[in-house]
Amino acid sequence: MISLADILAEHAEREGPLLPILHDVQKVETRPVLKLCRAEACKARGVEALVPVAEGQTRVKVEPIYCLGLCSVGPAALVGETVHARLDSARLTALLASV
Amino acid sequence: MKIRISDDALAIACGADAVAQAFIHAGAEVERVSSWGMHWLEPLVDIDGTGYVNVTADQVRAIMAGTAESIGSIAEHPFITRQSRLTFARAGKTRPTSLDDYYASEGWLGLAKARAIGADATIETVLESGLRGRGGAGFPAGIKWKTVASAQAATKYIVCNADEGDSATFADRMVMEGDPFMLIEGMAIAGFAVGAQKGYVYIRSEYPHAIAKMETAIAACAHLIAPFVVEVRVGAGAYVCGEETSLLNSLEGKRGEVRAKPPLPALEGLFGKPTVVNNVLTLAAIPWILTHGGEAYASYGMGRSKGTMPVQLAGNVKHGGLFEVGFGITLGELVNDIGGGTDSGRPVRCVQVGGPLGAYIPPSRFDLPFDYEAFAAADALIGHAGITVFDDTVDMAQMARFAMEFCAVESCGKCTPCRLGSTRGVETLDQIIAGKNVEANLALLADLSETMKFGSLCALGGFTPYPVMSAITHFPEDFR
Numbered sequence: 131m132i133s134l135a136d137i138l139a140e141h142a143e144r145e146g147p148l149l150p151i152l153h154d155v156q157k158v159e160t161r162p163v164l165k166l167c168r169a170e171a172c173k174a175r176g177v178e179a180l181v182p183v184a185e186g187q188t189r190v191k192v193e194p195i196y197c198l199g200l201c202s203v204g205p206a207a208l209v210g211e212t213v214h215a216r217l218d219s220a221r222l223t224a225l226l227a228s229v
Numbered sequence: 230m231k232i233r234i235s236d237d238a239l240a241i242a243c244g245a246d247a248v249a250q251a252f253i254h255a256g257a258e259v260e261r262v263s264s265w266g267m268h269w270l271e272p273l274v275d276i277d278g279t280g281y282v283n284v285t286a287d288q289v290r291a292i293m294a295g296t297a298e299s300i301g302s303i304a305e306h307p308f309i310t311r312q313s314r315l316t317f318a319r320a321g322k323t324r325p326t327s328l329d330d331y332y333a334s335e336g337w338l339g340l341a342k343a344r345a346i347g348a349d350a351t352i353e354t355v356l357e358s359g360l361r362g363r364g365g366a367g368f369p370a371g372i373k374w375k376t377v378a379s380a381q382a383a384t385k386y387i388v389c390n391a392d393e394g395d396s397a398t399f400a401d402r403m404v405m406e407g408d409p410f411m412l413i414e415g416m417a418i419a420g421f422a423v424g425a426q427k428g429y430v431y432i433r434s435e436y437p438h439a440i441a442k443m444e445t446a447i448a449a450c451a452h453l454i455a456p457f458v459v460e461v462r463v464g465a466g467a468y469v470c471g472e473e474t475s476l477l478n479s480l481e482g483k484r485g486e487v488r489a490k491p492p493l494p495a496l497e498g499l500f501g502k503p504t505v506v507n508n509v510l511t512l513a514a515i516p517w518i519l520t521h522g523g524e525a526y527a528s529y530g531m532g533r534s535k536g537t538m539p540v541q542l543a544g545n546v547k548h549g550g551l552f553e554v555g556f557g558i559t560l561g562e563l564v565n566d567i568g569g570g571t572d573s574g575r576p577v578r579c580v581q582v583g584g585p586l587g588a589y590i591p592p593s594r595f596d597l598p599f600d601y602e603a604f605a606a607a608d609a610l611i612g613h614a615g616i617t618v619f620d621d622t623v624d625m626a627q628m629a630r631f632a633m634e635f636c637a638v639e640s641c642g643k644c645t646p647c648r649l650g651s652t653r654g655v656e657t658l659d660q661i662i663a664g665k666n667v668e669a670n671l672a673l674l675a676d677l678s679e680t681m682k683f684g685s686l687c688a689l690g691g692f693t694p695y696p697v698m699s700a701i702t703h704f705p706e707d708f709r
Contacts (some may be wrong), residue, residue, distance in 0.1 A: 169396035174544030198400035202549025215242035
């Protein structure tokens with residue numbers, strides 16, 4: 131994870147007001163985001179075993195989310211407004227490569 | 230040939246869009262309808278009432294040629310015939326945002342009935358139905374309505390709590406995506422009964438499909454519910470905003486922090502005005518109750534738990550989905566007979582009923598009838614009637630830790646037992662899991678849980694001890 135200190139260090143040589151620099155801070159996260167449900171029903175269906183798959187790459191930012199209402203067909207994930215269900219290792223790998 | 234495929238988010242997540250596209254490419258006409266709620270069969274293709282299950286795009290030709298295998302009549306599937314579908318009567322049958330379909334299936338009859346019999350008789354009908362709040366608290370809806378109706382104020386509100394954040398619950402989502410007019414009709418009836426001019430539906434941001442369907446439906450029926458007005462408001466990812474007072478704060482543009490009660494929201498709710506705050510399922514049950522009468526609704530159920538409950542079978546369950554049934558059915562029937570046991574094929578170790586704040590229940594207690602009082606007597610809660618099934622690979626110490634961790638992440642921070650107690654709870658469980666001073670730490674955890682249960686302002690801190698303590702009580706071997 132990039133910390134505020136890293137960003138300020140990166141911009142330390144830059145002159146000018148702070149606001150445009152803070153705008154850059156907000157733009158730092160440019161990777162696509164996949165929200166992986168880590169709530170109980172998805173845990174019961176094995177989402178924790180998929181976490182190493184998600185963490186084994188850096189191209190897509192993977193964040194936890196608590197419940198997408200797809201609790202009978204988990205593990206589930208949300209990318210933008212697109213929902214994905216019945217994820218296993220192979221499907222998550224393919225999904226991460228496609229977003 | 231009439232082809233129906235659901236456009237519910239769950240069907241879409243299972244690939245329904247690609248299947249529908251394949252049928253259209255093959256020259257067929259496809260109607261996108263609500264979901265039957267047989268989730269393990271999605272994408273489910275309904276051709277003139279016959280079901281084709283787990284369909285993929287490459288099977289479309291065979292289905293159209295009549296050479297594919299079907300499950301026969303969907304309506305006669307045992308998962309459907311064993312239900313009493315009142316709230317979900319239209320599930321699988323109508324196009325969610327089609328006013329024509331809604332009219333053709335008893336739509337707007339409840340609102341017409343309410344207007345014909347008047348506000349007082351409408352509240353009487355709801356009282357007679359015995360309907361209790363489906364969000365989890367189980368408070369009689371008619372009494373809440375009566376309180377708001379008799380409050381003297383020029384402005385009153387109806388707030389629909391659609392912040393369905395509990396894991397294992399999806400019935401609210403299915404109502405909003407599959408039958409949005411029914412929910413709007415229920416809100417309009419509530420508005421008419423208590424004298425409220427405006428209604429808000431507070432939907433969580435994790436439900437983009439529900440938000441879109443509700444917006445479309447509200448625009449399409451505005452003239453039918455006038456002068457009552459309904460508006461959608463979208464949450465921002467906070468679980469605690471499902472608690473009614475923090476939901477009201479969030480609606481007012483404030484931090485989603487819990488309010489102390491009293492004053493009751495019924496008297497001083499949204500913007501300080503008398504407000505009915507009801508769950509989606511409570512309001513969605515109203516049109517049926519008005520159309521068919523309170524007595525007809527009360528003829529389902531047992532004891533003081535009247536009517537039907539849309540039970541949600543989730544987690545590691547073979548036949549997951551929505552099962553609407555009268556109260557009184559046992560947990561064992563739901564999990565084993567209807568749910569078919571685990572999807573993994575391994576033995577069921579436990580179920581969690583009522584979401585992240587619900588108790589873990591072992592199979593030895595599967596004789597429990599689905600009833601508010603019976604569950605309370607067993608130190609458990611029905612909540613929003615979501616059931617998460619776990620097989621024997623589950624580590625209950627980890628699940629107890631997760632319950633505390635979830636509370637720590639989602640606490641609004643207003644009261645100390647919840648804010649600090651949950652973090653101390655995670656730390657104590659880490660000690661136990663590491664095998665340090667196990668007995669002393671378990672005693673400490675029990676004491677902490679008591680403090681959280683009785684000292685927290687709302688159900689988040691107050692009910693987190695249920696999953697924690699039930700895990701320790703029923704599965705002590707996972708902690709020692």
